[in-house]
Amino acid sequence: MKCIFCGSLDSKVVDSRLSEDGTTIRRRRECLACGKRYTTYEKVEFAPVLVIKNTGNRQAFDSAKIKAGIMKACEKRPVPMVKIEKIVSDIEKVIHNSFAQEITSKRIGEMVMEALREVDEVAYVRFASVHREFKDINTLLSEIETLVQNKKS
Numbered sequence: 001m002k003c004i005f006c007g008s009l010d011s012k013v014v015d016s017r018l019s020e021d022g023t024t025i026r027r028r029r030e031c032l033a034c035g036k037r038y039t040t041y042e043k044v045e046f047a048p049v050l051v052i053k054n055t056g057n058r059q060a061f062d063s064a065k066i067k068a069g070i071m072k073a074c075e076k077r078p079v080p081m082v083k084i085e086k087i088v089s090d091i092e093k094v095i096h097n098s099f100a101q102e103i104t105s106k107r108i109g110e111m112v113m114e115a116l117r118e119v120d121e122v123a124y125v126r127f128a129s130v131h132r133e134f135k136d137i138n139t140l141l142s143e144i145e146t147l148v149q150n151k152k153s
Helices: 063-073 081-097 105-119 121-131 137-152
Strands: 011-018 024-031 037-043 050-052 058-060 102-104
Touching (some): 081 105, 102 105
Antiparallel strands (some): 024 037
16 A cells, blocks of 8 residues: 555555444554554445436446435334335345346335335335336225235235
């Protein structure tokens, strides 16, 4: 690692610590040439995943969009932020662990709905109504009836 003070490439690691979420390593380094200390961070670099939209367009995967959609569906519902972040994190892991370079927005939406169904039924119906583009009240009622039937069994 290049020293930020003198530019030397020789340094030693004095201390390493894992971040709270376990995705980053903080390293305290000491330059062997000038003796000054500096901090570096190591983070896993994921291969970029492209999301194929319904229109056929492709864009880079962004977990912030998933989080925003879930938060909108959970608005004024008793769903803690920790649960929302866990859903986003779990979906992100599934996507990156699949090693696929592309995923459809439809598949991402289905993963979100599966998770929301377990967490909050109202949030699930809200999200489903947008994701599945319910055209009328009958489609919405049909989805709610399916939800009620699954809950009974």
